[in-house]
Amino acid sequence: MEHINNYINKHKDRFINELIELLKIPSISADPNYKQDVLNCADAVAKSMENAGADNIEICETPGYPIVYAEKIIDPNLPTVLVYGHYDVQPADPLELWNSGPFEPIIKKTDIHPEGAIFARGACDDKGQFFMHVKSFELMMKTDTLPCNVKFMIEGEEEVGSENLGVFVQSNKERLECDAILISDTGIIANDTPSITTGLKGLSYLEVEVTGPNRDLHSGLYGGAVANPINILCEMIAKMKDEKNHIAIPGFYDNVIELSNEERADIARAPFSIDKYKAALDLSDIHGEEGYSTMERTGIRPTLDVNGIWGGYTGEGAKTVIASKAYAKISMRLVPNQSDKEITKLFSDYFKSIAPKSVKVKVTPHHGGEPYVSPTDIPAYQAASKAMETTYRKKPVPVRSGGSIPIVALFEKELGVKSILMGFGLDSDAIHSPNEHFGIFNYLKGIETIPYFFTNFSKEF
Ligand code: BES
Numbered sequence: 122m123e124h125i126n127n128y129i130n131k132h133k134d135r136f137i138n139e140l141i142e143l144l145k146i147p148s149i150s151a152d153p154n155y156k157q158d159v160l161n162c163a164d165a166v167a168k169s170m171e172n173a174g175a176d177n178i179e180i181c182e183t184p185g186y187p188i189v190y191a192e193k194i195i196d197p198n199l200p201t202v203l204v205y206g207h208y209d210v211q212p213a214d215p216l217e218l219w220n221s222g223p224f225e226p227i228i229k230k231t232d233i234h235p236e237g238a239i240f241a242r243g244a245c246d247d248k249g250q251f252f253m254h255v256k257s258f259e260l261m262m263k264t265d266t267l268p269c270n271v272k273f274m275i276e277g278e279e280e281v282g283s284e285n286l287g288v289f290v291q292s293n294k295e296r297l298e299c300d301a302i303l304i305s306d307t308g309i310i311a312n313d314t315p316s317i318t319t320g321l322k323g324l325s326y327l328e329v330e331v332t333g334p335n336r337d338l339h340s341g342l343y344g345g346a347v348a349n350p351i352n353i354l355c356e357m358i359a360k361m362k363d364e365k366n367h368i369a370i371p372g373f374y375d376n377v378i379e380l381s382n383e384e385r386a387d388i389a390r391a392p393f394s395i396d397k398y399k400a401a402l403d404l405s406d407i408h409g410e411e412g413y414s415t416m417e418r419t420g421i422r423p424t425l426d427v428n429g430i431w432g433g434y435t436g437e438g439a440k441t442v443i444a445s446k447a448y449a450k451i452s453m454r455l456v457p458n459q460s461d462k463e464i465t466k467l468f469s470d471y472f473k474s475i476a477p478k479s480v481k482v483k484v485t486p487h488h489g490g491e492p493y494v495s496p497t498d499i500p501a502y503q504a505a506s507k508a509m510e511t512t513y514r515k516k517p518v519p520v521r522s523g524g525s526i527p528i529v530a531l532f533e534k535e536l537g538v539k540s541i542l543m544g545f546g547l548d549s550d551a552i553h554s555p556n557e558h559f560g561i562f563n564y565l566k567g568i569e570t571i572p573y574f575f576t577n578f579s580k581e582f
């Protein structure tokens with residue numbers, strides 16, 4: 122399909138510049154100080170849909186940030202693809218670790234991206250990736266090659282749990298009716314090793330608070346005689362795993378499905394180098410649950426991690442003090458058949474049961490989400506696989522990811538439609554981290570691949 126490369130070659134500079142403009146908007150959904158920017162970003166997304174040729178564009182208000190909806194229905198008898206993405210981004214801190222401003226996008230070459238990468242918060246997660254769809258749609262519209270109907274739903278609260286999108290989906294089932302959901306918010310193994318994400322993890326996220334004495338105390342006068350909540354919290358966290366790095370919460374693994382040897386052999390077939398993995402992260406050794414490979418640990422095994430821990434004195438110099446309170450944010454990534462509500466309850470019960478009488482504990486659940494797996498024998502997966510095979514000249518490998526997009530399980534439940542996770546980012550693109558970036562190669566390859574998905578899907582459906 123020559124028109125695809127012709128159109129991209131002619132317009133690629135503009136495609137890059139338009140993405141750069143979008144990346145200048147600090148649409149941080151977690152921080153209320155950026156409220157106006159998030160709203161402005163929704164406007165910019167709607168405007169880009171209009172310019173690309175979409176109809177019925179609507180900025181759908183919610184109790185939180187709006188959802189941008191747009192569509193192009195060319196023939197109700199043709200299949201419909203629903204494209205989902207998110208225009209909100211993670212907070213940019215720690216700012217001092219960025220080599221350039223998180224909202225001042227610049228293009229730099231790296232070892233992995235010799236053709237250059239755009240550095241900015243949201244470049245890969247997810248502005249650069251959902252914008253590929255807007256540009257592919259523009260391409261299909263302008264070259265008169267859109268083969269089926271398309272609906273866009275780009276939300277502004279993915280990074281904070283998509284609560285309002287859940288409600289929107291439940292109350293807009295008819296409007297969102299579709300035959301496949303296509304999402305680019307994940308990655309590939311490497312630029313010469315395409316892959317399609319076939320699994321996402323569920324999530325249970327909680328905050329714990331441990332209270333010792335009713336006020337901060339002099340650590341000499343009281344030290345050793347009362348419970349120090351920071352010490353106790355550390356001991357309690359240590360009891361979350363055993364010496365084999367199995368999670369010690371009773372019942373935690375009860376519903377986990379063990380994979381067959383065949384399925385495990387499939388996972389082992391995906392190209393992966395432990396030496397490169399260690400080198401990329403400056404690690405002298407890896408760490409994880411005994412009996413499982415790194416790919417299995419991230420892809421098919423549930424995990425538990427402390428995301429943040431604080432309390433007591435952390436300022437300049439020393440202060441001799443026993444804090445009254447200590448806190449931690451803890452997440453568990455869940456695999457198929459584990460329910461986030463059940464796991465949250467199991468954690469909470471266990472955490473309370475291991476607390477000594479000398480402290481009080483409080484557990485507050487944050488957002489959660491159910492895991493998701495996509496079969497590979499459905500028309501939409503085949504359409505994506507063939508599309509990537511065409512543009513990368515290599516058949517993509519199915520890979521289960523350790524990341525979560527909780528709304529995907531809800532799409533399946535409410536709309537009865539499977540999602541295809543055809544992402545183009547790399548693990549090294551530093552999403553959620555300082556110096557996030559997205560390769561120009563990846564961006565343009567995405568724009569090139571998506572139209573093939575549409576034609577393949579329209580034919581196979
Ligand atoms: N796009 C990511 C999820 C992702 C990235 C999945 C790479 C697979 C590969 C998404 O924006 C994200 O960050 N999700 C959160 C969960 C959310 C509830 C905050 C996550 O995985 O931590």
Ligand code: MN
Nearest residue numbers: 246247279306
């Ligand atoms: Mn994302």
Ligand code: MN
Nearest residue numbers: 211246280553
């Ligand atoms: Mn994210």
